[in-house]
Amino acid sequence: MSHPQILPREFQVLAVLVLLAFLAWLIRLVRSQKVTLRDSLLWVLSTVALVVITIFPSLLLRLARALEIQVPSNALFGASILYLAVNLLSATIANSVNAANQRRLVQECALLRGELESLRRDFAGRARTAASGEPSKPPART
Amino acid sequence: MRVLVIVPAYNEARNLPALEVQLRAVAADYDVCVVDDGSSDDTAKVAAELGLFVLRCPLNLGIGGAVQTGYLWARERGYDAAVQVDGDGQHHPEDIAAVLGPIRRGEASVVIGSRFLSAGGFQSTAVRRAGIRYLCWFLRLRCGARVTDPTSGFRAADKSAIDLFARSYPSDYPEPEAIAIAIRRGLRIAEVPVHMVDRAYGVSSITPWRTLYYLVKVSLALLMLPLRRMHARREPEQA
Numbered sequence: 001m002s003h004p005q006i007l008p009r010e011f012q013v014l015a016v017l018v019l020l021a022f023l024a025w026l027i028r029l030v031r032s033q034k035v036t037l038r039d040s041l042l043w044v045l046s047t048v049a050l051v052v053i054t055i056f057p058s059l060l061l062r063l064a065r066a067l068e069i070q071v072p073s074n075a076l077f078g079a080s081i082l083y084l085a086v087n088l089l090s091a092t093i094a095n096s097v098n099a100a101n102q103r104r105l106v107q108e109c110a111l112l113r114g115e116l117e118s119l120r121r122d123f124a125g126r127a128r129t130a131a132s133g134e135p136s137k138p139p140a141r142t
Numbered sequence: 143m144r145v146l147v148i149v150p151a152y153n154e155a156r157n158l159p160a161l162e163v164q165l166r167a168v169a170a171d172y173d174v175c176v177v178d179d180g181s182s183d184d185t186a187k188v189a190a191e192l193g194l195f196v197l198r199c200p201l202n203l204g205i206g207g208a209v210q211t212g213y214l215w216a217r218e219r220g221y222d223a224a225v226q227v228d229g230d231g232q233h234h235p236e237d238i239a240a241v242l243g244p245i246r247r248g249e250a251s252v253v254i255g256s257r258f259l260s261a262g263g264f265q266s267t268a269v270r271r272a273g274i275r276y277l278c279w280f281l282r283l284r285c286g287a288r289v290t291d292p293t294s295g296f297r298a299a300d301k302s303a304i305d306l307f308a309r310s311y312p313s314d315y316p317e318p319e320a321i322a323i324a325i326r327r328g329l330r331i332a333e334v335p336v337h338m339v340d341r342a343y344g345v346s347s348i349t350p351w352r353t354l355y356y357l358v359k360v361s362l363a364l365l366m367l368p369l370r371r372m373h374a375r376r377e378p379e380q381a
Contacts, residue, residue: 103203103313107211110177110197114215117196 007057015054023047042090046083053079145172145242146221148212150205150295151229152179155188161227162192164235172238175215176229179208185229205295206316210307213299217308225298233296237336241298250332251303252324254289255296260335269350273357277318284364285325289333292318296336303329312363315356319363326367 007015026043029035053059057072064075147165151158158176165174176194178186180202189196197211209226216224223245227233237255244250257266258274266274274293281287295317299307306327312319321331 102201103207106180106199106201106203107207107214110199110211111214111218114175114195114197 007054007060012054012057016051019047019051019054023051039090039094042087046087050079050083143222143246144220145238146212146216146219146224147172147174147235147238148209148216148224148226149174149176149194149229150179150208150212150226151176151181151185151189152202152205152208153181153183153185154229155181155184157229157231158185158188158194159192161229161231161235162189162194165194165227168235168238172225173221175212177208177211179203179205204314206311206313209295209316210311213304213307213311216304221301221304223298223300224304226295228295232338232340234337234339237296238298240334240336241296243334244332245298245300249330251300251329252321252331253298254291254294254321254331254333255298255336256289256291256294256333257336257338258290259333260337270353273353276357277360280361280364281318281321284367285322287321287325287331289321289331291333292321294336294338296338315360318360319367322364322367 023044026035026040026047030037030040053076060075060079061072063069063079064072067075069075069078149161149165174194176185176189176196178189178196178198180199186196186198197215199208199211203211212226213224223242225238225241227235227238233255241253241255244253274291277292278289281289281292293315297317303324306324306329307320310323312323325331
């Protein structure tokens with residue numbers, strides 16, 4: 001199945017080893033819960049796809065022919081750039097969602113601090129009126 | 143009508159005392175809430191010492207996030223109207239009544255205080271005025287808004303606008319986009335003349351490069367409005 005004219009065998013072995021090492025790293029990150037399974041999914045699937053292409057470069061050749069790319073290695077570059085772009089975009093999406101969530105949480109935190117502050121004021125006010133023997137008034141609204 | 147004055151403040155500890163004096167003159171009519179946007183100076187402490195009510199953001203959110211915090215508070219406390227007044231002393235609290243006018247009369251849901259409708263005062267640099275004219279043109283093109291000062295942060299919102307802004311408010315350089323969002327929701331916009339002065343202490347966050355970024359960012363935001371609207375509709379109502 002291998003096409004030495006596309007990818008030399010030495011390169012194939014090295015590339016597969018590097019990709020497998022990368023995959024092992026990914027799996028370790030998931031198992032040690034530094035990356036969630038959901039976020040790792042795209043990386044794992046696309047890396048597995050790269051391993052398949054490296055082992056069977058004829059796929060690459062067919063892709064190059066189908067797209068009428070003269071030099072098959074350019075199909076490889078194209079595929080790699082797509083691989084990086086897709087993974088980067090998915091990371092960007094996750095980042096934007098996180099930023100929106102963080103903003104909401106920070107605001108909630110500010111509102112709760114405000115609520116606490118106004119409760120403290122009410123409480124201090126009532127304690128003062130109680131100490132001076134006057135009937136307690138309903139709390140002032142902030 | 144219960145009115146909340148929202149004062150977004152980022153490192154404005156030195157400008158707040160003067161603002162407080164001006165606010166005190168009109169304070170009987172309104173509740174004031176300073177939103178400390180994660181300042182690294184004593185903004186929150188100074189505001190509290192001045193007796194102002196403070197909402198403290200633990201992190202810096204940027205002006206949009208800070209202003210929205212104020213709108214969230216206004217919604218939670220059921221205010222009938224909210225007025226944004228910058229914490230840097232650019233805006234005069236005595237103009238608050240004027241900015242609230244169209245809302246009291248039921249003529250508009252969002253009112254913008256425009257420095258270009260009044261003579262004199264701080265009119266900004268020529269480059270920035272050109273940028274503002276471009277934004278006016280773009281806003282009119284994109285959603286038919288006829289405003290003269292789309293970057294003004296001096297504005298009032300009625301209950302429906304408070305609800306809208308509490309739910310969706312842009313993050314950085316939010317002013318022109320907020321107008322577009324309001325118009326898209328079918329809210330009426332009005333403008334009234336106000337007087338503005340240059341800040342007393344500190345530097346404005348807007349440098350020439352930032353002005354360019356401002357224009358590009360706001361243009362893109364205005365171009366992408368319909369998508370954002372769909373997104374906002376899908377967003378679940380927060381309690």
